[in-house]
Amino acid sequence: MKPIVLNQPDTSYLVIGNEAIARGAIEAGVDFCAAYPGNPSSEIMETLASVSKDLNFYAEWSVNEKVALEAATAASFAGLRAITSMKQNGVNVVSDFLTNLTLSGTKGGLVLVTCDDPGGISSTNEEDARPFSKLAEVPMLEPSNPQEALDMTTFAFDLSEEIGSLCIMRSTSRISHSRGNVVFSPLPERKRIPSIDPSNLRNTFPVALKHQTVIEKLETAKKIFETSKFNSYTGSENPELLIITCGTGYLYSREAINLLGLWDKIGLLKLGTTWPLPENLINVNLTKSNNILIVEEVQPFLEDNIKSIYAQNAINLGLKSFFGKSSGHIPKIGELNPDILLNAISKILNIKYQFQDKEYSDKAKNTASNLTPPRELGFCPGCPHRASFFNIKNALKFDARNGFVSGDIGCYTMAIWPTGFKQVNSVHAMGSGVGLASGYGKLHELGFNQPIISVVGDSTFFHAGLPPLINAVYNKSNFLLIVLDNSATAMTGFQPHPGTGINAKGEPTNKINIEDVCNAVGAKVEIVDPFDIDNASKSIYRLLQNENGVRVIIMRRKCALVQRKEGGFPYKVEIDSDKCIGEECGCNRYCTRVFRCPGLIWDKVSGKTKIDTVICVGCGVCAKICPKNAIILKEVKRND
Numbered sequence: 270m271k272p273i274v275l276n277q278p279d280t281s282y283l284v285i286g287n288e289a290i291a292r293g294a295i296e297a298g299v300d301f302c303a304a305y306p307g308n309p310s311s312e313i314m315e316t317l318a319s320v321s322k323d324l325n326f327y328a329e330w331s332v333n334e335k336v337a338l339e340a341a342t343a344a345s346f347a348g349l350r351a352i353t354s355m356k357q358n359g360v361n362v363v364s365d366f367l368t369n370l371t372l373s374g375t376k377g378g379l380v381l382v383t384c385d386d387p388g389g390i391s392s393t394n395e396e397d398a399r400p401f402s403k404l405a406e407v408p409m410l411e412p413s414n415p416q417e418a419l420d421m422t423t424f425a426f427d428l429s430e431e432i433g434s435l436c437i438m439r440s441t442s443r444i445s446h447s448r449g450n451v452v453f454s455p456l457p458e459r460k461r462i463p464s465i466d467p468s469n470l471r472n473t474f475p476v477a478l479k480h481q482t483v484i485e486k487l488e489t490a491k492k493i494f495e496t497s498k499f500n501s502y503t504g505s506e507n508p509e510l511l512i513i514t515c516g517t518g519y520l521y522s523r524e525a526i527n528l529l530g531l532w533d534k535i536g537l538l539k540l541g542t543t544w545p546l547p548e549n550l551i552n553v554n555l556t557k558s559n560n561i562l563i564v565e566e567v568q569p570f571l572e573d574n575i576k577s578i579y580a581q582n583a584i585n586l587g588l589k590s591f592f593g594k595s596s597g598h599i600p601k602i603g604e605l606n607p608d609i610l611l612n613a614i615s616k617i618l619n620i621k622y623q624f625q626d627k628e629y630s631d632k633a634k635n636t637a638s639n640l641t642p643p644r645e646l647g648f649c650p651g652c653p654h655r656a657s658f659f660n661i662k663n664a665l666k667f668d669a670r671n672g673f674v675s676g677d678i679g680c681y682t683m684a685i686w687p688t689g690f691k692q693v694n695s696v697h698a699m700g701s702g703v704g705l706a707s708g709y710g711k712l713h714e715l716g717f718n719q720p721i722i723s724v725v726g727d728s729t730f731f732h733a734g735l736p737p738l739i740n741a742v743y744n745k746s747n748f749l750l751i752v753l754d755n756s757a758t759a760m761t762g763f764q765p766h767p768g769t770g771i772n773a774k775g776e777p778t779n780k781i782n783i784e785d786v787c788n789a790v791g792a793k794v795e796i797v798d799p800f801d802i803d804n805a806s807k808s809i810y811r812l813l814q815n816e817n818g819v820r821v822i823i824m825r826r827k828c829a830l831v832q833r834k835e836g837g838f839p840y841k842v843e844i845d846s847d848k849c850i851g852e853e854c855g856c857n858r859y860c861t862r863v864f865r866c867p868g869l870i871w872d873k874v875s876g877k878t879k880i881d882t883v884i885c886v887g888c889g890v891c892a893k894i895c896p897k898n899a900i901i902l903k904e905v906k907r908n909d
């Protein structure tokens with residue numbers, strides 16, 4: 270049995286932050302879980318789905334975040350406890366429903382977990398989701414370690430039920446993915462029976478009256494937060510510098526103060542309840558020092574709101590100096606680390622801190638870079654996307670009318686780089702590549718004459734690609750949509766989607782065919798195998814020439830990692846060095862310079878291409894692009 274479901278109270282387990290959040294939901298007696306995957310949030314739902322059968326609660330991967338929150342809200346309206354999780358971009362998707370849900374209120378505990386990605390390590394932006402709690406007027410909590418992530422999750426369910434409002438919990442990459450010892454509490458008896466009272470209308474009307482109620486709920490939350498165990502003060506009672514922080518900033522601040530040995534000069538106010546802010550607690554602590562450093566990741570959310578609280582009370586508090594993102598002591602972008610804090614504190618207190626010896630750190634940096642081979646971000650060996658973009662590139666070149674690709678989010682976004690021949694021209698929100706193409710496709714009426722291709726992945730097609738496709742067909746737009754169907758939400762860890770025919774628990778379910786959906790909305794559809802280089806390029810070229818409405822090509826070929834799990838590829842690949850012409854070939858070694866599969870390497874000594882047998886998976890595509898037939902395929906038994 271997985272440790273996450275063990276009913277062994279007071280036992281400590283080593284888990285990542287996202288597993289701790291899942292355990293918190295289980296300890297709170299969660300009944301209903303719905304989410305859309307996205308790093309760094311995916312493990313929350315993965316953990317919950319993996320134990321949902323054992324613990325008899327419902328779990329689903331929904332088609333997008335808004336639908337996930339709506340489904341979870343239905344459970345809340347029926348008196349159950351429900352959770353939804355997402356990355357920061359997902360909060361944008363839910364925001365329309367969220368700002369209405371605030372007014373209608375909730376019944377059973379309802380928790381939305383956002384896992385923000387400072388630095389945009391696995392994201393297209395580094396947005397801060399915290400302003401959404403202010404915008405939607407719902408309470409927000411921010412854990413600073415896995416134990417707190419667990420404790421805050423159970424507390425968030427209780428608070429949600431106490432005030433009748435959804436609660437947001439904001440994690441960031443380092444909290445979600447760092448591992449720590451977490452003490453489990455007992456598992457509850459779950460006996461809730463869902464029921465809806467039809468006489469209790471769940472809507473936003475009358476708006477002004479409901480808005481008044483929302484403000485009252487927030488006031489209640491604020492009172493609770495004033496004495497919350499999630500807020501704490503440590504350090505000097507008369508500090509030269511007061512640090513106010515939350516989340517990861519708390520741990521980095523502690524480390525920096527420890528290294529500097531400055532607990533007698535610094536006070537550290539940690540806030541776990543970051544909306545609404547506990548004003549009295551903040552005001553009391555502001556009296557302790559005239560120098561305030563505010564430490565947080567991404568936007569100056571705490572900083573701006575604490576300055577606003579200070580302004581209300583400045584006449585009593587006197588003059589203060591604030592340091593943080595506005596003053597430049599804390600960077601406006603990227604993740605924090607202890608060095609940033611050491612630097613900021615040393616500057617403010619005018620302390621000479623002996624950072625790591627420069628000679629030593631330069632040597633360490635050089636040693637690391639010498640030992641690590643340079644590696645570009647690229648598609649895996651055997652990835653169908655490399656072949657798809659190779660086909661797109663060739664078709665656009667042959668068409669010669671300066672066509673371009675309106676891109677979207679997924680592994681295939683990497684086609685903005687050489688791995689996909691730099692074929693993707695723009696990337697924004699989920700589904701926006703199709704929406705932009707819908708607009709480009711109407712510019713022909715205004716004199717625009719470049720061919721347009723939009724690419725979207727299979728999971729993104731269901732998430733947000735369908736409405737703009739319908740818009741395009743309905744408004745008689747004119748472009749070629751290529752659905753890169755690799756039968757997986759590959760980028761976030763192979764979670765199922767409606768095209769896979771499997772649900773979150775791994776059970777078979779209704780499979781939704783992308784071609785049926787496209788046909789049903791009136792778009793012409795062809796299905797091609799991207800590894801069939803000749804036919805795939807010709808199909809793209811032909812449909813580029815036929816400029817008649819919205820045409821769809823589904824490039825269908827399993828993700829290389831899925832294929833490997835299912836037995837692997839059919840070939841062993843060798844180079845016939847008598848045939849290989851090396852530097853004389855095409856673009857001076859066509860396969861390694863242009864096609865760039867990492868399984869192909871250039872042998873400087875022989876002046877010929879070689880196969881890296883460790884990396885090559887045996888997909889066989891490179892054999893189709895070699896003009897001299899120097900790449901030889903030998904059929905092998907799978908897993909040979």
Ligand code: SF4
Nearest residue numbers: 849850854858860895
């Ligand atoms: S293997 Fe084929 S494509 Fe690669 S360099 Fe040799 S001849 Fe050219």
Ligand code: SF4
Nearest residue numbers: 866868885888889891
């Ligand atoms: S067969 Fe060719 S294209 Fe496929 S993984 Fe091996 S080297 Fe790469």
